[in-house]
Amino acid sequence: MESFWGTMQLELLDARTWKTREELAGAVFEWVECWYNPYRRHSGIGMHSPVTFEGLDLPSDTAE
Incomplete structure (x- = not known):
């Protein structure tokens, strides 16, 4: 968890200042859902x- 917070601090929070809480909340959501995850x-x-991983051509786990 510390790695997550450290990465977010460095890559998002320290990158600029935020005018409103809504602006910050939107940026955090976008960073987590569009980049981090x-x-x-x-x-x-x-x-x-x-x-x-989704793009790898792996054999199926299901027995047919």
């Missing part, structure tokens, strides 16, 4: 980002 690497999927 889709592009951060996950150990559960082989250290790929979700976007990268």
Whole structure:
């Protein structure tokens, strides 16, 4: 969790000043949903980002 907050502080919060709480809330939402969640690497999927993992041509887990 500390890594998340540190990354957000460096990449978003320190990048500019915010005029309103609504503006800040919108920027935080966009950063989390449009950048952090889709592009951060996950150990559960082989250290790929979700976007990268979805593009991999992996064999299916389902037995047919």
